[in-house]
Amino acid sequence: MALRLAEIALDPPVLLAPLAGITDLPFRRLVASFGAGLVVSEMVASQEVVQARPLARARAELGFEEAATSVQLAGRDPYWMAEAAKYVAGQGARVIDINMGCPAKKVTNGYSGSALMKDLDHALTLIEAVVGAVEVPVTLKTRLGWDDALMNAPELARRAEGAGVRMVTIHGRTRCQFYKGQADWGAIASVRQAITVPLIANGDITGPDSAAEALRLSGADGVMIGRGAQGRPWLLAQVAAALFGRPAPVVPQGDALADMIVGHHQAMLSFYGLDLGIRIARKHLGWYLEMAGLEAARAELMATNSPDRVAALVRAAFRHQERAAA
Structure with missing residues (x-):
């Protein structure tokens, strides 16, 4: 099953969510290497991306040359949203x-x-500005509502479709829930009834079982995975294999997993520079160790600023784990 946004096929319909400080270009490339229908950039403030000097840094962060990448824009002013849309589309953004x-x-x-859910008329001015500014497909990501008293995602989605939005993603929580409690996939079904464009379910999808249940309850056409992919960049491909018949990914183990982690670490250092890269990479290293059951190696790994030492510690931790399991 493949979803289409104009000439772009989202195949499989398993997408990587935008996560601030996480879904940077190195991580998106790693997830895409296993298989994903679409990966979405970190949220970009519309006015800042237009005014940034030099623009080369913004281009590098967004990865315009990546085929299955969507650039996510945020803002409150129709002028800056339209200008940002024109800029990123002009640089090669596909969605x-x-x-x-x-x-x-x-x-x-x-x-x-999500504050825009409190003023749908103003929200529509932003959508109309972006859709009117570019030829590439425009999509929308939102929540069920602002709070339990304002659950207006169906109305926003319906009006967004009327304005030209080609796909809607719903996180199954209100804004006031933040990330607490459990995502309500069943509540997303009200949006399915309101629109005809593809609908994507998001929130608390951590594997094939939860993905299947999210699809069943929501009636959505696909799923978007965020925090569940932390430390598991192959997760989207696993979900695609289980739900949509795609080839199962080869999940790295032992030395292969250590090599992947070291490669991701080096990619972050190259992207951000040594000092910033070391700091940003630590959270990814922590997630990898947690998923592999290697928390005991965490303290020393987090304390070092030497890339060579990081590589040595990662490889030693996985070798020790393999020997202990033998």
């Missing part, structure tokens, strides 16, 4: 996603992200 789901206070206090 533009509009963020109306971020719950962070620094975003919602600026009347962006």
Whole structure:
């Protein structure tokens, strides 16, 4: 099963969610190497990406040359949203996603992200501005509503489709839930009834079983996975294999997994530079160790600033694990 956004096939319909500080270009490339229908950039503030000097850094962060990449824009002003859309489309973005789901206070206090669900008329001015500015497909990511008293995702989705949005992703929580409790996949079904464009279910999808249940309850056409992929960049491919008949990924083990982790670490250092890269990479290293059951190696690994030492410690931890299991 493949979804289509104009001439773009989302095959399989298993997508990587935008995660601030996580889904940077090195991580998106790694996830895509296992198999994903689409990977979405970290949220980009519309005015900042237009005004940034030099623009080369923004281009590197967004990865315009990546075929299955969507660039997510956030903002509150139609002019800057349109200008940002034109810029990223001009640089080669294949899909533009509009963020109306971020719950962070620094975003919602600026009347962006999920705060836009409190004013659908204004939200539609942003959607119309972006759709009118570009030829590439425009998608929307949002939540069930602002809070339990304002569950207006179906109305927003319906109006967004009328304005030209080609796909809608719903995180199964309200803004006021942030990431607490359990995502309500069944509540997403009300959006399915309101629109005809592809619908993607998001929230708490951590493997094939939860993905299948999210699809069953929501009636969605595909799933978007975020935090579940931390430390498991192959997870999207596993879900695609289980649900959509795609080839099962070869999940690296032992030395192969250590090599993948070291390669990801080196890619982050190259991308960010040594000092910043070391700091940003630590959270990924921690997730890898947690998923592999190697938390005992965490303290020493997090304390070193030497890339060579990181590589040696990672490889030693996996060799020790293999010997202990033999």
